[in-house]
Amino acid sequence: MPSPDFPKNCRVLVAKDVAADPARLKQMLATVMESTTDHIYFKDTESRFVHINRALALFFGLKDPEDAVGKWDFDFFPREAAEQKFQDERHLMETGAPVIDKVEFQETPKGERRWVLTTKMPLRNFDGQIIGSFGSSRDITAIKQANADLSRSREELMEAMKELRSVQLQLIEAEKMKLVGRLAAGVAHEVKNPLAIVAMGMDYMRRQQFEDPNIAVIVQEITDAVKRADNVVRGLLDFSAPQRVVLEPSDVNGLIRQALILARGEFTGGKFEVVEELDPSLPLVRLDPMKMEQAFVNLFTNAAHAMKGGGTLLVRTSSRQLTGLGENVSTSGTFQVGDRLVVAEVLDTGHGLTEDAEGKVFEPFFTTKPTGKGTGLGLTVTKTIIDLHGGTIGIHNRPEGGVCVTITLKADAPL
Amino acid sequence: MKKILIVDDEAGFTRLIKLTLEKTGHYEVIEENDGSRAWETARACRPDLILLDIVMPKSDGGDVASKIKSDWTLKNTPVVFLTAIVSQRETTPGALIGGYPFISKPVSLDALIKCIEENLARKS
Numbered sequence: 001m002p003s004p005d006f007p008k009n010c011r012v013l014v015a016k017d018v019a020a021d022p023a024r025l026k027q028m029l030a031t032v033m034e035s036t037t038d039h040i041y042f043k044d045t046e047s048r049f050v051h052i053n054r055a056l057a058l059f060f061g062l063k064d065p066e067d068a069v070g071k072w073d074f075d076f077f078p079r080e081a082a083e084q085k086f087q088d089e090r091h092l093m094e095t096g097a098p099v100i101d102k103v104e105f106q107e108t109p110k111g112e113r114r115w116v117l118t119t120k121m122p123l124r125n126f127d128g129q130i131i132g133s134f135g136s137s138r139d140i141t142a143i144k145q146a147n148a149d150l151s152r153s154r155e156e157l158m159e160a161m162k163e164l165r166s167v168q169l170q171l172i173e174a175e176k177m178k179l180v181g182r183l184a185a186g187v188a189h190e191v192k193n194p195l196a197i198v199a200m201g202m203d204y205m206r207r208q209q210f211e212d213p214n215i216a217v218i219v220q221e222i223t224d225a226v227k228r229a230d231n232v233v234r235g236l237l238d239f240s241a242p243q244r245v246v247l248e249p250s251d252v253n254g255l256i257r258q259a260l261i262l263a264r265g266e267f268t269g270g271k272f273e274v275v276e277e278l279d280p281s282l283p284l285v286r287l288d289p290m291k292m293e294q295a296f297v298n299l300f301t302n303a304a305h306a307m308k309g310g311g312t313l314l315v316r317t318s319s320r321q322l323t324g325l326g327e328n329v330s331t332s333g334t335f336q337v338g339d340r341l342v343v344a345e346v347l348d349t350g351h352g353l354t355e356d357a358e359g360k361v362f363e364p365f366f367t368t369k370p371t372g373k374g375t376g377l378g379l380t381v382t383k384t385i386i387d388l389h390g391g392t393i394g395i396h397n398r399p400e401g402g403v404c405v406t407i408t409l410k411a412d413a414p415l
Numbered sequence: 416m417k418k419i420l421i422v423d424d425e426a427g428f429t430r431l432i433k434l435t436l437e438k439t440g441h442y443e444v445i446e447e448n449d450g451s452r453a454w455e456t457a458r459a460c461r462p463d464l465i466l467l468d469i470v471m472p473k474s475d476g477g478d479v480a481s482k483i484k485s486d487w488t489l490k491n492t493p494v495v496f497l498t499a500i501v502s503q504r505e506t507t508p509g510a511l512i513g514g515y516p517f518i519s520k521p522v523s524l525d526a527l528i529k530c531i532e533e534n535l536a537r538k539s
Binding site for chain 1: 525
C-alpha cells in the first residue's frame with residue numbers, strides 16, 4: 001500500500017507482503033546482489049564458487065558471473081592469498097565460526113594491490129547443517145589511503161608543532177639571555193668600577209715601602225682577590241655575550257695545540273704529562289677558531305685543576321662516518337646518518353665527578369672546585385660554544401679514574 | 416711630562432689614577448668626572464691623551480669621543496676608552512671598541528702605562 005509520504009509512482013512493500021511473495025523477494029535480493037559494488041559470493045563445502053555477483057565477476061575479469069562457478073580462489077588469486085582464504089573457510093566449515101570484518105591485503109588478477117574488508121558466514125540448510133559458505137568483501141583501499149594520508153598529516157603536524165615549540169623555546173632562551181646580558185652588564189659596571197679603584201690603590205701601595213712586612217702580603221692577597229672577582233664578572237659577560245659565530249674551515253688539531261699552549265700555565269705545581277694522539281688525516285670543520293679555542297682552553301684548565309699534584313692529560317682526535325643510530329653519539333636532531341664526524345676527546349686522570357655532579361656540570365655557576373678556583377661558568381660557556389657549532393658535548397667518568405669529555409662536530413665536507 | 420685627561424664619573428678611580436700616574440714623575444693628570452663637560456675640559460687643557468670612560472651619566476664616552484674627533488684642535492689627540500663591560504673573549508690584543516683602543520677595568524698600573532705609551536707613540 002502506497003505510503004502517503006512517498007510520491008504516487010513509488011511502491012513500498014511491507015514485510016508481510018514480501019514474505020507472501022517469494023518471487024518478489026528473490027527479485028529484490030537479486031537486485032541488491034547485482035547493483036552493489038561489494039563482492040558477494042556463495043561457495044560449496046569444498047570452497048568452490050557456486051555463485052558470485054557481477055561486481056566480483058568484474059573484479060575477477062570475467063564477463064559472466066556464471067564463469068566462476070566450480071572454480072576456486074586459487075584460480076584468481078596468488079597462491080599465498082588463496083591459501084589463506086581457503087584455510088579461513090576450512091575453519092569456518094569445521095567450527096561454524098564466522099569471519100567478521102577481516103582486513104585483508106590482496107592483489108587483483110590485474111596485479112593491483114588493494115585492501116578489502118571481508119566477512120564470511122557459514123551457509124546452512126533447513127536442518128542447520130553447514131552446506132557451504134557465503135560472504136562479502138568491500139574494497140577499502142581508498143579509506144586506508146585516506147587514513148594513511150591523515151596519519152601522515154598528523155605526523156607532519158606533530159613535527160611542525162615540535163619545531164614550533166623548539167623555536168618558541170629558543171625565543172624564550174634568547175629573551176632570557178638578553179635579560180641575563182643586561183644583568184651581567186649592570187653587574188660588571190657596578191662591580192668592576194669599585195674593583196678598578198681597589199686594584200689601582202693596591203698598585204699604588206705596592207710601590208711604597210712599609211716597615212711592617214705583612215703589608216706586602218696583605219696587598220698581594222687583596223690584588224689576587226680583585227683578580228678572582230674580575231674573572232667571575234668576565235666569565236658572566238662571556239656567558240651572556242651575544243651568541244654569534246664566524247665560521248671558517250679550520251683544523252681542529254691546530255686549535256687544540258694552540259689551546260694547549262694557552263693553558264700550559266695551569267699545569268704547574270706537580271708532575272704533569274700531556275699526551276697528544278691527534279689524527280693527522282682529520283678533515284676540516286667549519287667553526288669559529290677563537291671560540292672553539294676558548295672551549296678547549298676551558299677543558300684543559302678544568303683537567304689541570306682536577307689533577308691536583310699531577311697527572312696525565314690525553315687529547316685525542318679521530319673522524320668517522322655516522323652509519324647508523326645508537327653509535328654512542330647523540331643523534332637527536334644533531335647529526336644524520338652519512339655525516340662525517342670529527343671527535344675530540346679530552347681525558348684526565350683527576351678525581352672524576354660525583355654522580356650528582358655528572359648531571360649538573362654544564363649548568364651555570366656549578367663548580368666542584370674550591371672557592372676562588374672556579375667561576376662555575378667554564379663548562380657552561382664551552383657547551384654554549386659547541387651548541388653554536390651544531391655539535392655535541394658529553395662528559396663521563398672513566399673506569400680507571402678521571403673524566404673523558406667528548407666533543408663531536410660535523411666535518412666540513414662528506415667523505 | 417705628558418698631560419693625560421681622565422674622564423670618568425667614578426671620582427675615586429680618577430683620583431687613584433692621578434695619584435699613581437703622577438707618582439711615576441712622567442705624567443700630569445687632569446680629572447674630569449662629568450662626561451658632559453669633557454669636551455670643554457679637553458679644549459681648555461689640551462691633553463696629550465684622553466682616557467675616556469664609556470658608561471657615564473649625562474654624556475657617554477661614545478658621544479664625547481665623537482665630539483673630540485670632530486674638533487680640529489683635538490682630533491689628533493689619542494683617545495683610549497676605559498670600560499668595565501667587556502668579556503674575556505673581547506679582550507684580545509689589538510681589539511677596538513668603535514675604532515678606539517680600550518682598557519678593561521680593573522687595570523694594573525703597568526698595563527695602563529704600557530697602553531698610554533703605545534698610544535702616545537702612535538700619535539707622534
